[in-house]
Amino acid sequence: MKAGVIVYPGSNCDRDAFYALKLAGFKPYFVSTKDNLDDFELIILPGGFSYGDYLRPGAVSARESSNVKKFAENGGFVLGICNGFQILVEMGLLPGGLLQNKNGNFICKTVELEVVNNETPFTLMYKKGEVIKLPIAHGFGRYVTDKQPNVVFKYKEDVNGSDQNIAGIINGNILGMMPHPERAVEKIMGSDDGIKLFKSLYEYIRGGKK
Secondary structure (H helix, E strand, O other), X not given: OEEEEEOOOOEOXXXXXXXXXXXXXOEEEEEOOOOOOOOOOEEEXXXXXXXXXXXXXXXXXXXXXXXXXXXXXXXXXXEEEOHHHHHHHHOOOOOOEEEOOOOOOOEEEEEEEEEOXXXXXXXXOOOOOOEEEEEEEEOOOEEEOOOOOEEEEEEOOOOOOOHHHEEEEEEOOEEEEOOOHHHOOEHHHOEOOOHHHHHHHHHHHHOOOO
């Protein structure tokens, strides 16, 4: 199954995502915002500082990603991680907004998350209420919303000031999250809790449930 990792100018987690996909069983490719994505099952928008975070994080990339929006609107699976989450919000594919962390600082550490919803294609291998450990690395990760999003992950404690401690949300085939599952796919990384996300989606697609 083919999965693409969009590489933006300033992406710095694209290779991590590529490795995680390969480990889960996907056949990964690096792709751009100009490539045709029709043959792919999954597209990942990786973390980093796309276009230097000019204007605001994800704003420029969102306007350069019409192929991703088309792919998502046609039912393709999309995973936006950190900066990728910011891009999905800027594209209007996910509700809410991502503001500067409450403390005004860049935060880089491993945090505990609660799996709120394990009935999505991305979380089938987790248990509801399971506590997992994933790293975060962001300066604008405070999720705010005036709607009630479909929450998938929550921080176990207030990490950045996000509404309801929300760490990840889903809209059908589109998942956005600030923590980095691709940086936690093997024990040597300090946690392998992230690999189940990629394997969940692989098994879901392989089972013909798309």
